[in-house]
Amino acid sequence: MAIHKTQRGKPLPKPRSPAFITIAAVTACIGFLYLASSLFSTNGFSFSSPRESFRSPYIHKGPEKYLYWGNRIDCPGKHCDSCEGLGHQESSLRCALEEALFLNRTFVMPSRMCINPIHNKKGILHQSSDANSEERWAASSCAMDSLYDLDLLSDTVPVILDNSKMWHRVLVTSMKLGSRGIANVQGVSRETLKEKSSYLNILLINRTASPLSWFMECKDRNNRSTILLPYSFIPSMAAKHLRDAADKIKSLLGDYDAIHVRRGDKLKTRKDRFGVERSLHPHLDRDTHPEFIMCRIARWVPPGRTLFIASNERKPGFFSPLASRYKLAYSSNYSNILDPLVENNYQLFMIERLIMMGAKTFIRTYKEDDNDLSLTDDPKKNTKIWQIPVYTKDTEEC
Numbered sequence: 261m262a263i264h265k266t267q268r269g270k271p272l273p274k275p276r277s278p279a280f281i282t283i284a285a286v287t288a289c290i291g292f293l294y295l296a297s298s299l300f301s302t303n304g305f306s307f308s309s310p311r312e313s314f315r316s317p318y319i320h321k322g323p324e325k326y327l328y329w330g331n332r333i334d335c336p337g338k339h340c341d342s343c344e345g346l347g348h349q350e351s352s353l354r355c356a357l358e359e360a361l362f363l364n365r366t367f368v369m370p371s372r373m374c375i376n377p378i379h380n381k382k383g384i385l386h387q388s389s390d391a392n393s394e395e396r397w398a399a400s401s402c403a404m405d406s407l408y409d410l411d412l413l414s415d416t417v418p419v420i421l422d423n424s425k426m427w428h429r430v431l432v433t434s435m436k437l438g439s440r441g442i443a444n445v446q447g448v449s450r451e452t453l454k455e456k457s458s459y460l461n462i463l464l465i466n467r468t469a470s471p472l473s474w475f476m477e478c479k480d481r482n483n484r485s486t487i488l489l490p491y492s493f494i495p496s497m498a499a500k501h502l503r504d505a506a507d508k509i510k511s512l513l514g515d516y517d518a519i520h521v522r523r524g525d526k527l528k529t530r531k532d533r534f535g536v537e538r539s540l541h542p543h544l545d546r547d548t549h550p551e552f553i554m555c556r557i558a559r560w561v562p563p564g565r566t567l568f569i570a571s572n573e574r575k576p577g578f579f580s581p582l583a584s585r586y587k588l589a590y591s592s593n594y595s596n597i598l599d600p601l602v603e604n605n606y607q608l609f610m611i612e613r614l615i616m617m618g619a620k621t622f623i624r625t626y627k628e629d630d631n632d633l634s635l636t637d638d639p640k641k642n643t644k645i646w647q648i649p650v651y652t653k654d655t656e657e658c
Contacts, residue, residue: 326430327360328368328465331422334473343374344473346606350494352474357417358488359450359467359477368430369410371423372401375604402604406499413497416489434463491628495617498610501601506614509594513568516589517561518619520612521548521571521579521635522626530646538646546651547636548573548625550581556635560621561586568619570612591615 333352334343343349353369360367377400404410410419420426434441442463445453453459453467470476498506510516527545529537539545546552561567567586569579582588591598591612602608616622623633626640 325365327365329356329468331370345376355475355478361417361488366418369419371421374401408497506611510618516566517621518568518616519623524572539649541638542647542649543638
């Protein structure tokens with residue numbers, strides 16, 4: 261039997277079919293993304309594909325530097341299946357946006373916002389008991405661009421969503437560069453991030469260090485020089501279809517005043533060891549009843565005015581006694597405008613908030629600023645002091 265000798269040198273590789281090359285390339289790509297996902301999964305990265313309903317591609321208007329805080333605005337440590345209400349989450353969002361503005365960076369915004377079931381009655385929270393955490397998150401959240409106009413927002417603070425193709429490109433490119441392209445800066449102060457040269461031109465991830473929620477990073481807002489965005493900034497950034505709905509209702513209301521009456525989630529009481537009911541807001545229940553509201557607002561709202569009422573009070577007809585002095589209006593009067601577009605109570609409140617901001621006189625439940633008009637003098641901030649509720653009048657007025 262003849263033995264064929266091989267030629268000296270390296271043997272020539274066997275030709276490979278185009279199909280094999282394609283499969284190998286796809287496999288390598290998937291492997292890289294899987295590795296990246298595994299590497300950063302504990303840091304909150306998301307590799308979900310961009311949503312097909314994304315309205316328009318964003319044109320990057322800021323510097324080619326990015327800031328990423330995480331994929332959930334309000335995820336308090338190990339309790340990530342729950343979340344705070346819209347107000348707390350907007351405080352967190354404003355905190356992160358202020359830092360992006362301070363650092364002159366584009367903010368990578370989470371593509372979805374958690375909806376607290378306490379603040380939602382639109383029936384979108386039908387959760388299966390055997391659903392995993394990601395399925396529960398998807399069922400109890402809404403798309404960020406269904407709440408906010410990101411193009412309008414980007415005129416002040418450039419933003420991109422964390423499910424956008426641009427963010428995926430930035431992330432993959434930065435990871436390839438290793439420590440020269442990406443840095444985990446959890447717990448590093450914003451001043452250090454701005455001044456230290458090693459942070460200037462790389463992707464900054466996991467900035468927030470609080471196990472509770474983002475806004476804890478900006479909790480001390482008494483120093484006015486550190487506040488870059490006013491409280492009214494995020495409310496004015498509502499998605500265009502929400503702003504359009506608010507404008508239609510405002511035009512129908514004409515010349516009007518407005519009050520926000522927060523009751524349901526704040527009227528919590530508990531019994532002390534002697535069985536006596538106590539509350540963190542001892543005057544709130546009294547001050548938000550119609551007869552006390554009428555007395556309180558008489559100095560600011562003349563009789564006969566149209567009064568728009570936004571409230572989480574669920575008892576039908578609760579505010580009807582006010583009709584003896586004012587022409588009452590509620591968002592429910594405009595269901596033909598709202599029902600086709602409102603998917604959850606966050607969107608509904610954002611529309612109501614825009615309506616209240618357009619009122620000639622707006623009266624809040626709590627005083628949030630020295631110049632605010634309010635229904636009660638109880639502090640909004642939780643004092644952690646449980647007191648006996650007061651239902652009698654303080655003076656003989658009204």
